[in-house]
Amino acid sequence: xxxxxxxxxxxxxxxxxxxxxxxxxxxxxxxxxxxxxxxxxxxxxxxxxxxxxxxxxxxxxxxxxxxxxxxxxxxxxxxxxxxxxxxxxxxxxxxxxxxxxxxxxxxxxxxxxxxxxxxxxxxxxxxxxxxxxxxxxxxxxxxxxxxxxxxxxxxxxxxxxxxxxxxxxxxxxxxxxxxxxxxxxxxxxxxxxxxxxxxxxxxxxxxxxxxxxxxxxxxxx
Amino acid sequence: xxxxxxxxxxxxxxxxxxxxxxxxxxxxxxxxxxxxxxxxxxxxxxxxxxxxxxxxxxxxxxxxxxxxxxxxxxxxxxxxxxxxxxxxxxxxxxxxxxxxxxxxxxxxxxxxxxxxxxxxxxxxxxxxxxxxxxxxxxxxxxxxxxxxxxxxxxxxxxxxxxxxxxxxxxxxxxxxxxxxxxxxxxxxxxxxxxxxxxxxxxxxxxxxxxxxxxxxxxxxx
Numbered sequence: 001x002x003x004x005x006x007x008x009x010x011x012x013x014x015x016x017x018x019x020x021x022x023x024x025x026x027x028x029x030x031x032x033x034x035x036x037x038x039x040x041x042x043x044x045x046x047x048x049x050x051x052x053x054x055x056x057x058x059x060x061x062x063x064x065x066x067x068x069x070x071x072x073x074x075x076x077x078x079x080x081x082x083x084x085x086x087x088x089x090x091x092x093x094x095x096x097x098x099x100x101x102x103x104x105x106x107x108x109x110x111x112x113x114x115x116x117x118x119x120x121x122x123x124x125x126x127x128x129x130x131x132x133x134x135x136x137x138x139x140x141x142x143x144x145x146x147x148x149x150x151x152x153x154x155x156x157x158x159x160x161x162x163x164x165x166x167x168x169x170x171x172x173x174x175x176x177x178x179x180x181x182x183x184x185x186x187x188x189x190x191x192x193x194x195x196x197x198x199x200x201x202x203x204x205x206x207x208x209x210x211x212x213x214x215x216x217x218x219x220x221x
Numbered sequence: 222x223x224x225x226x227x228x229x230x231x232x233x234x235x236x237x238x239x240x241x242x243x244x245x246x247x248x249x250x251x252x253x254x255x256x257x258x259x260x261x262x263x264x265x266x267x268x269x270x271x272x273x274x275x276x277x278x279x280x281x282x283x284x285x286x287x288x289x290x291x292x293x294x295x296x297x298x299x300x301x302x303x304x305x306x307x308x309x310x311x312x313x314x315x316x317x318x319x320x321x322x323x324x325x326x327x328x329x330x331x332x333x334x335x336x337x338x339x340x341x342x343x344x345x346x347x348x349x350x351x352x353x354x355x356x357x358x359x360x361x362x363x364x365x366x367x368x369x370x371x372x373x374x375x376x377x378x379x380x381x382x383x384x385x386x387x388x389x390x391x392x393x394x395x396x397x398x399x400x401x402x403x404x405x406x407x408x409x410x411x412x413x414x415x416x417x418x419x420x421x422x423x424x425x426x427x428x429x430x431x432x433x434x435x436x437x438x439x440x441x442x
Contacts, residue, residue, distance in 0.1 A: 046363070047313075047316065047317055047320075047321050049320075058306060060306075060309045060313070061313055062312070062313050062316040062317075062320075063316065064285070064312045064313070064315060064316040064319075065309040065310070065312040065313040065316060066309075068289075068308070068309070068312055069305060069306075069308070069309045069312075072305050072308070073305050084290060084293050084294050085279060085281075085290075087289070087290070087293070088281045088286040088287075088289070088290045089286070091283070091285045091286040091289055091290075092268075092281070092282055092283050092285070092286040094285060095268065095283040095284065095285040095286060096268055096283075098285075099268075099270075099283075100268050100270075142267070
């Protein structure tokens with residue numbers, strides 16, 4: 001049995017869940033609040049980040065290790081597709097979302113709205129939120145540009161780049177921060193992602209005390 | 222011909238250089254200041270980070286894509302060694318240095334001493350430096366603990382985890398921030414790394430306007 005310690009607000013956790021659903025890995029989820037991680041879970045992963053993938057007494061933790069382990073170990077379907085150069089482009093886009101989007105959008109918006117509230121009880125700083133919203137516009141334009149050129153972000157086939165992007169976007173969408181009408185190509189891309197069986201579980205996610213935006217679950221949004 | 226756009230202060234660039242030297246890839250370096258990146262280089266990589274790996278008209282940018290491309294394309298010697306689980310442990314430690322160490326030590330110390338100085342001309346904030354130095358102690362204890370258990374960080378063999386750790390540590394060592402005498406196991410590990418032919422070029426690095434610490438180049442430090 002495979003156990004994934006995760007949280008709905010963690011894009012790296014969503015990425016692992018979508019990967020496993022694509023690859024039809026059976027797994028059990030254990031939700032753990034990143035702002036209030038239990039001592040037991042901290043012992044499993046000294047870096048104290050999510051997700052943590054546990055099976056047969058083995059522990060794999062952290063985004064890089066979990067992602068590549070899932071891809072190496074569950075080979076059908078491949079999510080790092082194509083030749084060396086194509087895989088490099090997929091990984092470049094993963095880095096784009098997992099580092100650049102994370103630092104420029106997630107930390108500002110999700111950091112203020114969720115982490116700050118649940119860790120200290122404080123209200124969001126409107127200046128920080130505004131900076132995050134401005135950065136989000138730039139990222140949505142880039143996503144829209146990528147989606148205009150191809151069926152999926154790196155070409156005709158669905159890949160890990162789509163998983164990484166959707167993991168991040170879906171959290172901002174849960175919070176109602178994405179103005180899809182301004183980004184028609186990105187919207188079409190996201191509607192394809194939302195229709196995938198691997199995304200069903202993500203659309204059922206709830207965050208305690210934070211209701212999902214009106215269209216979060218709707219396939220026709 | 223392979224060209225690597227890099228900077229001596231970029232741990233991700235050092236990682237790629239050590240990997241290429243281990244794999245005996247012939248390459249030419251082009252130094253680019255991360256705080257003053259030219260428009261031409263920005264065009265090559267919209268994420269605006271280093272390193273950028275260029276060959277035969279192809280461009281691979283960002284740490285994740287460059288690292289995995291080098292490992293996939295130049296297969297001797299392997300730096301992601303062993304079975305799936307061992308490679309997961311190597312990647313967990315890469316993440317440790319490339320994310321945790323980077324956020325908790327590099328950003329504070331190198332951010333204040335180098336980036337702040339060269340981008341705005343301001344002096345380092347002593348409080349931020351002190352926080353970085355405190356975090357460095359925790360990381361040096363962890364490195365010391367890892368080095369005590371094994372010949373290299375993930376076992377008997379040299380691996381990508383050693384490359385990632387050494388890439389980061391060597392920058393802090395250049396700035397004279399590491400008190401090796403307090404971490405005997407880490408010191409023994411670093412002396413082995415320093416003696417590797419792949420590290421020769423790293424030890425000759427200079428950063429304009431910032432002299433290397435007294436023992437930076439010494440194999441017997």
